[in-house]
Amino acid sequence: MADLSRLSLNQATTQNWSIQQVVDGCLRHGIPSVALWRHKIAETGLDEAVRIVQNAGLHVSSVCRGGMFPAPTADERRARISDNLRAIEEAAALKADSLVMVVGSSTEVPIADARQMVRDGLAEIVPYARKLGVRIGLEPLHPMYAGDRSVLNMTKQALEMASPYSENEVGLVLDTFHIWWDPDIFEWIPKCRGRIFGFHVCDWLVPMPDMLLGRGMMGDGVIDNHAFRLAVEKAGYSGPIEVEIFNQKLWDTPGDEVLALTVERFTTLV
Amino acid sequence: MADLSRLSLNQATTQNWSIQQVVDGCLRHGIPSVALWRHKIAETGLDEAVRIVQNAGLHVSSVCRGGMFPAPTADERRARISDNLRAIEEAAALKADSLVMVVGSSTEVPIADARQMVRDGLAEIVPYARKLGVRIGLEPLHPMYAGDRSVLNMTKQALEMASPYSENEVGLVLDTFHIWWDPDIFEWIPKCRGRIFGFHVCDWLVPMPDMLLGRGMMGDGVIDNHAFRLAVEKAGYSGPIEVEIFNQKLWDTPGDEVLALTVERFTTLV
Numbered sequence: 001m002a003d004l005s006r007l008s009l010n011q012a013t014t015q016n017w018s019i020q021q022v023v024d025g026c027l028r029h030g031i032p033s034v035a036l037w038r039h040k041i042a043e044t045g046l047d048e049a050v051r052i053v054q055n056a057g058l059h060v061s062s063v064c065r066g067g068m069f070p071a072p073t074a075d076e077r078r079a080r081i082s083d084n085l086r087a088i089e090e091a092a093a094l095k096a097d098s099l100v101m102v103v104g105s106s107t108e109v110p111i112a113d114a115r116q117m118v119r120d121g122l123a124e125i126v127p128y129a130r131k132l133g134v135r136i137g138l139e140p141l142h143p144m145y146a147g148d149r150s151v152l153n154m155t156k157q158a159l160e161m162a163s164p165y166s167e168n169e170v171g172l173v174l175d176t177f178h179i180w181w182d183p184d185i186f187e188w189i190p191k192c193r194g195r196i197f198g199f200h201v202c203d204w205l206v207p208m209p210d211m212l213l214g215r216g217m218m219g220d221g222v223i224d225n226h227a228f229r230l231a232v233e234k235a236g237y238s239g240p241i242e243v244e245i246f247n248q249k250l251w252d253t254p255g256d257e258v259l260a261l262t263v264e265r266f267t268t269l270v
Numbered sequence: 271m272a273d274l275s276r277l278s279l280n281q282a283t284t285q286n287w288s289i290q291q292v293v294d295g296c297l298r299h300g301i302p303s304v305a306l307w308r309h310k311i312a313e314t315g316l317d318e319a320v321r322i323v324q325n326a327g328l329h330v331s332s333v334c335r336g337g338m339f340p341a342p343t344a345d346e347r348r349a350r351i352s353d354n355l356r357a358i359e360e361a362a363a364l365k366a367d368s369l370v371m372v373v374g375s376s377t378e379v380p381i382a383d384a385r386q387m388v389r390d391g392l393a394e395i396v397p398y399a400r401k402l403g404v405r406i407g408l409e410p411l412h413p414m415y416a417g418d419r420s421v422l423n424m425t426k427q428a429l430e431m432a433s434p435y436s437e438n439e440v441g442l443v444l445d446t447f448h449i450w451w452d453p454d455i456f457e458w459i460p461k462c463r464g465r466i467f468g469f470h471v472c473d474w475l476v477p478m479p480d481m482l483l484g485r486g487m488m489g490d491g492v493i494d495n496h497a498f499r500l501a502v503e504k505a506g507y508s509g510p511i512e513v514e515i516f517n518q519k520l521w522d523t524p525g526d527e528v529l530a531l532t533v534e535r536f537t538t539l540v
Binding site: 110206 | 421
């Protein structure tokens, strides 16, 4: 099973903690990497966030998140591009492995048009990411989020969107929660070789308590996270493995309990 | 837009009505076809259900539903096969266009194995369906149901499962709620030519009130049902179009109001 040296705590798992608290928690539990969210970076301030993770000697596996390209007006789309440029600067300052993209969706834009807006948005931001040495990680989101969060819903589709760019510029972030159901997933993961920038684990609970805040801890649901780890490693990925769990019950649990459980499940089940 | 002669009321839309009430409602609103559910057929009795729809001169677009093949033990799987044979008999007695399959899922069976159990189950029941002249309609369900209701989640996958059988035996039932997000759907629908046994419309609400009982009336969400109707017709489908809406709020609304709204939305938006 997975070694603790591979574990990265995605800050979404301990939503109530500040960056300082997350970093201190990682140190207490021997977790070497962390993934930071932009609303938390804004709370702490970028310079201070950089100082905290550097002082702790932690590696930043990703910054979450850029994206959110589709919008009905050109002005709104431009504002979102600008925000993505700021996200690229934050990922660069934190020396993150990648900036994760949740590409967005809009009830005011037909889905095919929204997908084109994502391609157009990427074309606008990739040159700046290249200049700052930041890799763009496209995360396919579960199809149940196609109406409100992301029109990028399949691994195949993410690979197609990444393909106009070099392997060092645009790649994929694969999260088992989003891709576990895909009947062709174990054919697509090998095709992602060279473009896997991140790998996330958690679980799919049955029944699901909530579409957004009902993700499960590994082992509590139906996903074979171990099989996915082996598949992404066979496809060449050897980087950090993020545990990212949006779950209200976990958020209401003391952070140190959550981290102890995360470490236990990660090292015995992933 | 769609002509009323194409409309079929799927009984799930008026969950509180018996078969007699659904049939009377269809007559009052000029709806020529109906889709019946097996728990309602059981309530009324099969012979009586047949008598009611025949007396009314209604067409039965489908019987819902067979399937539910995956189970951890051979005994359970056999019991489900038997139940599917009864479902085939009911579809035959009602002269339904097809028996709709919701193929099932099991938290106790890995998803790849469950998919094989579906293929095996189909192989067991198709000969009997052939003998009774019943067409088996495989309905891909939205990936958010992969853990509890159906491991058949893509149109491509349904076509692959149908392909060992003749075009008159096993085909697809396409429901816009389940397939609207698929980035390749308008490439796959033409490939379904000859195997489209049914077409369902409703809408995807944002935000979604409930994963099971939160489907929307056409026009209340983000699905372009008209585009899907044109696509299935271009692929050769000219049969009834079912309106199937699982929605608690609609179920709490008087049935005649629901039918009036269904007719209005169907004839102006589909």
